[in-house]
Amino acid sequence: MRLENKVSIITGAASGMGKAIAILYAKEGAKVVVSDINLEAANNTVEEIKSNGGEAIAVMANVAKEEDIQNLVDTAVETYGTLDILVNNAGIMDNFEPAGDIEDDKWERVFAINTTSVMRATRKALPIFIEKKNGVIINIASAGGLQGARAGAAYTASKHAVVGFTKNTGFMYAKKGIRCNAIAPGAVETNISSSMTGVNSFGMERIQPGLAINPRLGKPEDIATIALFLATDESSFVNGTVITGDAGWTAY
Numbered sequence: 001m002r003l004e005n006k007v008s009i010i011t012g013a014a015s016g017m018g019k020a021i022a023i024l025y026a027k028e029g030a031k032v033v034v035s036d037i038n039l040e041a042a043n044n045t046v047e048e049i050k051s052n053g054g055e056a057i058a059v060m061a062n063v064a065k066e067e068d069i070q071n072l073v074d075t076a077v078e079t080y081g082t083l084d085i086l087v088n089n090a091g092i093m094d095n096f097e098p099a100g101d102i103e104d105d106k107w108e109r110v111f112a113i114n115t116t117s118v119m120r121a122t123r124k125a126l127p128i129f130i131e132k133k134n135g136v137i138i139n140i141a142s143a144g145g146l147q148g149a150r151a152g153a154a155y156t157a158s159k160h161a162v163v164g165f166t167k168n169t170g171f172m173y174a175k176k177g178i179r180c181n182a183i184a185p186g187a188v189e190t191n192i193s194s195s196m197t198g199v200n201s202f203g204m205e206r207i208q209p210g211l212a213i214n215p216r217l218g219k220p221e222d223i224a225t226i227a228l229f230l231a232t233d234e235s236s237f238v239n240g241t242v243i244t245g246d247a248g249w250t251a252y
């Protein structure tokens, strides 16, 4: 098993890619802290892991809240004794709004969940990783964190920020046994569209031509295998960078 006895936290692990990562990590021997704002659904992920012989607990955390992040990492350490792998996965879409149509509260919500949470969870995990001279951080960015029009302006900016934060963190702690990388998924079949509350028609019209060149949709498991690679020592020379998983969509 590739993650035997490793302790991992995965945010947004009640659905989609987070769930697939949690299930795969547990299958590979990791102890998994399945975290989500939706505790009931997080418990379902835990039940699935346990029924396959894996080890996991569910912890409710709204990643937009500092106290929830504190509690999440503290609970992981209290339960399993340490932390080895942090996967910052929780995220929401915007409504494809271009700059002229952005509302402040939506912008702030997208940044709080997609970006500030990544900084806060990383900040909280770092002292543990620094002390043990070992640790892995994996941030789920997006093709929208690399390209200009895979979503609206708020989502695009929030994920570009995650990419910059990933590179900075990877470089800063490179000599301390800590690696920080991001994954940029293309379009993956998950429940993320449920975080959209009404599509901006102008933004959607501008995005449409790009959607047409997408070779195919991915499954959450297509991203989980990348997250497994990044969590193991097989990727020990990979740090401060982004692995794209999009069937070639952004290669155009």
Ligand SMILES: NC(=O)c1ccc[n+]([C@@H]2O[C@H](COP(=O)([O-])OP(=O)(O)OC[C@H]3O[C@@H](n4cnc5c(N)ncnc54)[C@H](O)[C@@H]3O)[C@@H](O)[C@H]2O)c1
Binding pocket: 011, 012, 013, 014, 015, 016, 017, 018, 035, 036, 037, 038, 061, 062, 063, 064, 089, 090, 091, 092, 093, 113, 140, 141, 142, 143, 144, 184, 185, 186, 187, 188, 189, 190, 191, 192, 193, 195
């Ligand atoms: N699906 C795609 O096409 C796609 C593409 C690129 C990047 N992503 C990114 O992948 C990540 C996972 O998304 P997904 O597609 O699996 O979506 P999903 O909606 O299936 O899962 C996201 C999970 O995050 C949880 N969540 C939402 N807000 C939260 C909060 N404030 N605190 C804690 N948990 C919260 C949800 O309850 C849900 O369980 C996101 O960061 C998303 O931006 C998705």
